[in-house]
Amino acid sequence: MWIILAFILAASRPGGILGCQLPHDWRPQTEACRAELAEIIVFAKVLALHKESYSVYNYLPWQHDTDLLFSAEIELLCDQAWGSMLEVPAGSRFNVTGLGYFPCFSYSVTKDNNYYFFLRMDENYNIVPHGVNFQDPIFTDTADNHRMFASLFQFSNCTPGTQVHSFSPEWEAQEDSRLLCSTVQKALFEEEERVRTLSQKVRSLEKANGHLKEKVKTMKRLLRQAQRETMKEQQTLSLKQLYESKTTQHHPDQETTQGQKSPPHKKVLSKKLKE
Structure with a gap:
């Protein structure tokens, strides 16, 4: 019931379930591959559960009024798995926090049961x-x-009654498979890094292309402006030449008119001389 309530309330909040989408390039991995990336791997028994009123791993506004968040006190039934980063022996006890029902997932255990933990x-x-x-x-x-875990990891010093440390006869083949998984995992990481690098180059080229487009637009605008100014200068020069040509044609007419009017003056002057 609590799980249903958690998902209903998470779906009703802004960006609830819609905010739980996995990355677009996500793909599931086998437990073997995931175990290689887990920091600590233990086989332990849950001794007690303790309610938590707050968790930094949960951002629900109603978390204080529910029993959705808790921690678990666990006891290691074996020494930690070979390759684990936790160096404590079987019989050690400590708390695992961050358990409960969250908006997009749930990490749940029950008291007096045994579990493998990443x-x-x-x-x-x-x-x-x-x-x-x-x-x-x-x-x-x-x-x-x-x-699965007995074939993947070398648990040791287990509590009597547990058979985790009994390895299968195909241990070497499974170890080879584990190493192959590491190789595949490394190749996937390298491919993802290559894709990330290419994406960055594409974004850089798109940005440079945008700058070039802006420069081309600026050059076209300046070219159109220069063409308009050149046309204006040509029109002004043509009008000036036309005006000068008309002025030059007008002056000879004035000289001809003056030449035609001079004879009457000469007649008057000659008449006066006669007198």
């Missing part, structure tokens, strides 16, 4: 579930999980 240590030195690749980091105590 764990990590946060910046405040709290031990929290390590959901590698956005997948479940808690595995129930089943025969299938026993076989």
Whole structure:
């Protein structure tokens, strides 16, 4: 019931379930590959559950009034898995916080049951579930999980009654498979890095292309402006030449008119001389 309520309330909040979309390039990984990336791997029994009123891993406004968040006190049934970063022996006890029902996922355990945990240590030195690749980091105590983890990791010094340390005869082949998984995982990471680098180059080229387009627009605008100014200068020069040519044609007419009017003056002058 609490799980249903959690998802209903998460869906009703702004950006609820819609904000839980996985990355577009996400793909599921096997437990073997995910286990290689987990910081801590333990097989432990849950001794007690403790309600938490607040968790930095939950941002729900109604978290204070529910029992959705809790921590678990666990006891290691075996020494940590080979390759785990936690160096504590079987029988050690500590708290795992960050458990409960969250908007997009749930990390849940029950008292007196055994589980395999993928764990990590946060910046405040709290031990929290390590959901590698956005997948479940808690595995129930089943025969299938026993076989899987016994073939992947070398648990030792287990509590009597647990058979986690009994390895299958195909250990070397499975170890080769594990190494192959590492190779594939490395290749995937390298491919993702290559795609990321190419995407950055594409964005850089698109930005440079945008700058070039702006420069071309500016040059076209300046060219049109220069053409308009050149046309204006040519029109002004043509009008000036036309005006000067008309002025030059007008002056000879004036001289001809003056020449035609001079004879009467000469007649008057000659008449006076006669007198």
